[in-house]
Amino acid sequence: MADLSLPPDSLFLGFDSSTQSLKATVLNSDLNIITTQLVHFDSELPYYKTKDGVYRDTTVNGRIVSPPLMWVEALDLIFQKLSKANLDFKRVLAISGSGQQHGSVYWQKGSSQILKSLDSKKPLKEQLENAFSVKQSPIWMDSSTTVQCKEIENAVGGAMELSKITGSRAYERFTGPQIRKVFTEKADVYESTERISLVSSFMASLLIGDYACIDETDGAGMNLMDVKRRCWSKAALEATAIGLEEKLGKLAPAYATAGFISHYFVERFGFEKNCLVVQWSGDNPNSLAGLTLSTPGDLAISLGTSDTVFGITKEHQPSLEGHVFPNPVDPEGYMVMLVYKNASLTREEIRDRCAEGSWDVFNKYLQQTQPLNDGKLGFYYTENEILPPLPVGSHRYILENFSVESLQGVKEREVDEFDPPSEVRALIEGQFLSKRAHAERFGMPSPPTRIIATGGASANENILSLISAIFGCDVYTVQRPDSASLGAALRAAHGWLCNKKGSFVPISHLYEGKLETTSLNCKLKVKAGDENVASSYGLLMKQRMEIEKKLVEKLGHF
Ligand code: ADP
Ligand code: XUL
Secondary structure (H helix, E strand, O other): OOOOOOOOOOEEEEEEEOOOEEEEEEEEOOOOEEEEEEEEHHHHOHHHOOEOOEEEOOOOOOOEEEOHHHHHHHHHHHHHHHHHOOOOHHHEEEEEEEEOOOOEEEEEOOHHHHHHOOOOOOOHHHHHOOOEOOOOEEOOOOOOOHHHHHHHHHHHOOHHHHHHHHOOOOOOOOHHHHHHHHHHHOHHHHHOEEEEEEHHHHHHHHHHOOOOOEEHHHHHHHOOEEOOOOEEOHHHHHHHOOOHHHHHOOEEOOOOEEEEOOHHHHHHHOOOOOOEEEOOEEHHHHHHHHOOOOOOOEEEEEEOOOEEEEEEEOOOOOOOOOEEEEOOOOOOOEEEEEEEOOOHHHHHHHHHHHOOOOHHHHHHHHHHOOOOHHHEEEEEEOOOOOOOOOOOEEEEEEEOOOOOOOOOOOOEEEEOOOOHHHHHHHHHHHHHHHHHHHHHHOOOOOOOOEEEEEOHHHHOHHHHHHHHHHHOOEEEEEOOOOHHHHHHHHHHHHHHHHHHHOOOOOHHHHOOOOHHHOOOOEEEEEOOOOHHHHHHHHHHHHHHHHHHHHHHHHHOOO
16 A cells, blocks of 8 residues: 655645635645745735725626636735745645635636646736636625526526535525526627636636636535536536536546646746646635534634635535535535625624724723623624625614513514624624524534634634634634635645545545644634523524514515
């Protein structure tokens, strides 16, 4: 049997092409981080004029896009930064990455030829300027495809049927409905498209100098893949667009090799020719890998531009809420996930409006106010929300005759505003009461054995304390909040090992018995507190869900 250890001097590079930035993490063979780099789109590539990495199209309701050329330029720039940081590219045995999920890139006919013949003396951007048939890629924040979602669900026999096949009912941000919009509204553009990539397979394509396959895990975020059989679903393809299978190419498991790194990067940065590019996947699936989530009772909460709650399961239970994806590191298992669009940017909006633009003031307000917020409940949506499907707007309520002891069946009164400290607490309590409620409804463990928090806002210990109080469990974090690029680097090592063995190797093989000595180690941040507080939050959660139901009946957009 082949020696299944990582060569002592080897390095593994992981990227995270996310909404606001491109990040990189490099792991050594002991699985310790040796360097990280970041390119922030708005500030470092200002001529694309994005805000938070995106354009919000004011002329089309819910249309949110990003320029793929910006992602291309960011890749060149981050390699330059890694080079300046003296990364020895020759030691990098494999590269993988995470992409923001669902976003789609439309390659113009003839682009595979451009990819294959890139000139290493010129920047990527210059050579790929005319490679896209759609100049602005729809991304996960987009909610402009309500009509297409309904059409696809109707064509396959309803929302539950689509969920049974693909792991999710139709969602506006999912790639299938987005493709259908191009197909029905811009037939000539669809026709001139040679290949459609996800953000993940798009970035992998740049690295191998050819079209990369879509990975089976990220592919499940398209409403196009049969999640059990891990192949394209004929019914979903037919419901979406004509001639689609050919434009999507093949699916591949996350642990597979996409190809060798292209001559472009060998010549420009000094990689060895046999450096492997392992299939890229979605940011949430790679976070699951980076957090080494492998116990069904554990939940992860990622607090980035989106908030997500995810865990693992052996079963595929179709549901009208949440998503089921193949587990990126377990060919037999699944990952289950809930996604919120109102997350860090909404927290920033309230921080700027009520807390002098300062996380310190924001945190002081969280400390000053009481658990359950004296019965003040808030719903804050600066973007059209996914869960629940509510439009932009704020709704504030006070529970009448509030007392912690008698929370059941009390009436709520709508109000226009709260004082700033109550507003901050209402936001955070609201966001996590909603997560607990929907996680329970989706069949996730309750209470979880533990929560592992990640993403930019997991650096905020006041938020972590509230998560612990609401869910009633311990909260852990990893050394750095970017588990998506860490997970990608780990998956690069995993893919390299699988390639060496010629078949799948369990990923735990890489860190079994030595997790504590690696950068993957999770540390306890907040110990679970008083159980009574968590059960009071449980009652408040029920009140909140009653109000949420009424809001959805009145305003729901889907
Ligand atoms: P992405 O999903 O784009 O990868 P990140 O995980 O990098 O996003 O998270 C970025 C977000 O982290 C920022 O928008 C910011 O609001 C949030 N953040 C950073 N520090 C804090 C903090 N101390 N408290 C709350 N949020 C924070
Ligand atoms: C997942 C989702 C978001 C993006 C953010 O379904 O839409 O979490 O992956 O990058």
